[in-house]
Amino acid sequence: MFFKKYINNKYFYTGLLFIVWWVYFDQESLIVQYNLAKIKIGLEDQKEYYIEEIKKDEAAINTLQNDTVLLEKYAREKYFMKKDNEDVYLIVHKKEE
Numbered sequence: 001m002f003f004k005k006y007i008n009n010k011y012f013y014t015g016l017l018f019i020v021w022w023v024y025f026d027q028e029s030l031i032v033q034y035n036l037a038k039i040k041i042g043l044e045d046q047k048e049y050y051i052e053e054i055k056k057d058e059a060a061i062n063t064l065q066n067d068t069v070l071l072e073k074y075a076r077e078k079y080f081m082k083k084d085n086e087d088v089y090l091i092v093h094k095k096e097e
Helices: 002-007 010-025 030-066 068-079
Strands: none
Touching (some): 030 068
């Protein structure tokens, strides 16, 4: 009986309609907000990853600017640079399928 009192009330239906509209149809509905929150978490994870990568790169740049031996080693390995009286041979291994 107590529940029947609220079912026959026009404000109950208005509130129910408002909640359904708010959850599903509104431009800023709960579903949209949930999806945006998931995207935000993913972007924050990417931000942390890129901050760590920037720190690694800054450390590598600092090391290469201060250590000429390491700079020469890096240039030889990464860019295949050589001295004037040297020859560089690249050995490429084919991947077996």
